[in-house]
Amino acid sequence: MGRAPCCAKVGLHRGPWTAKEDTLLTDFIQTHGEGNWKSLPKRAGLLRCGKSCRLRWMNYLRPDIKRGDINQDEEDLIIRLHSLLGNRWSLIAGRLPGRTDNEIKNYWNSHLVKKLKSQGIQVRETSPKNLPRGSRGSEKEKKKKKKKKNSSIAEDVVEVQRTQIYAPKPTRLRPATANSNATNVMDCGQGSDGKIHGGDSSKGADICWTDFIQQTDQFFNSELHYEDGLLGSVYQEYSQLLISDDGYQLAIDSYLYDE
């Protein structure tokens, strides 16, 4: 049984928010706090679905949202975090105070992809096949997709040769468990060389994490030096995420490109 839509959409407003709606939402959240998005619209007197309210608040109305152009430091950080995390926009946004995942995603797609390509840098692209969320790109969705006037961007993307210069594609990490048998999960172990390997025999994949970290380290340190050490500390932090508590056993999913 499928899950019910987030809202019935009957009689609910859609499209751009009006100033009045913004005020209602902001006032309500400032008084009652975030959460209970499902019931919030009704309580706030809004004819919107909770999902829409949440999105509006998170991406636009929150008082800590930073407005204005993304500066060079932020851009560098986005590029580097993307190299480490892939399209995990919310994680990347979490490292850029005041920036939202939507903003970063838009900035990446509209500015950075082109910019990096113009510099001859291969940009990792997404494709349904590679997405960790298995059912994306279903026939239903494909059918839904229409030709757009600017669809050339997406088509160009497909044409991009997948010679990655970046470290891993989006990867979800967790310590391996004895009964870990989920799909798209690879168990990693320590090899005879003392390095950490992750393998998915079905794809012939074999990943060495220590090599990866070393290489990424070099990548991070090779081009720019940040006096404040911000990027370095961020990188260190995410590097730690790739190593489990016991230091060698990891489970990852969907690590390598399918060819």
Add this chain to the structure above:
DNA sequence: AATGTGACCAACCGCCATAGT
């Protein structure tokens, strides 16, 4: 001035993860 084209970005959609029952 009218029309076409492309870029930008707010908003939507569908899905997954998780918590609660």
Add this chain to the structure above:
DNA sequence: GACTATGGCGGTTGGTCACAT
């Protein structure tokens, strides 16, 4: 364990604007 509700995420769409023709 199965089911449902909710929050959250990433991909995509479509409206708007600026610029070119």
